[in-house]
Amino acid sequence: MERIILRLIDGQIFSETYSECFKKYDAILELYIDPVDGEAIITSVFTHPRFRNRGYATLLMRTAILLAEERDCKWVTLTDSSDTGELYVKLGFEYINYPQPEMIKYIR
Numbered sequence: 608m609e610r611i612i613l614r615l616i617d618g619q620i621f622s623e624t625y626s627e628c629f630k631k632y633d634a635i636l637e638l639y640i641d642p643v644d645g646e647a648i649i650t651s652v653f654t655h656p657r658f659r660n661r662g663y664a665t666l667l668m669r670t671a672i673l674l675a676e677e678r679d680c681k682w683v684t685l686t687d688s689s690d691t692g693e694l695y696v697k698l699g700f701e702y703i704n705y706p707q708p709e710m711i712k713y714i715r
């Protein structure tokens with residue numbers, strides 16, 4: 608599946624595929640904050656294969672959790688779409704409805 612990121616800057620649209628992003632970034636995390644429900648949602652975590660197992664995903668995850676805390680979120684959710692659960696469990700996430708892949712980390 609091809610993933611494309613669109614950006615609108617001063618009326619001009621810029622599009623970038625994920626692989627193009629990786630020419631600039633070593634790892635990417637997408638975080639959505641829902642201030643009404645006090646929920647933070649991590650929709651993707653990806654480390655370029657060349658940079659894996661160096662703690663980059665962990666660093667981005669910890670930063671995302673801090674940003675969610677700063678914005679008074681009650682929890683952070685994610686879907687463990689590729690059996691990466693162990694990585695998230697180490698960061699304090701738990702399965703909501705195992706064996707469904709939805710995971711949560713309570714902040715407050």
Ligand SMILES: CC(C)(COP(=O)(O)OP(=O)(O)OC[C@H]1O[C@@H](n2cnc3c(N)ncnc32)[C@H](O)[C@@H]1OP(=O)(O)O)[C@@H](O)C(=O)NCCC(=O)NCCS
Binds near residue numbers: 651652654659665666
């Ligand atoms: C999963 C992924 C983001 C991990 O990135 P990374 O930068 O290599 O992760 P880290 O270096 O921070 O690894 C942290 C820990 O998780 C473990 N880990 C890494 N990838 C893992 C995997 N696929 N399954 C289980 N554990 C994994 C590491 O062994 C490490 O453990 P340690 O702290 O005991 O040494 C990366 O493998 C990736 O981009 N995979 C493809 C996309 C993907 O599957 N994204 C997740 C969708 S939910």
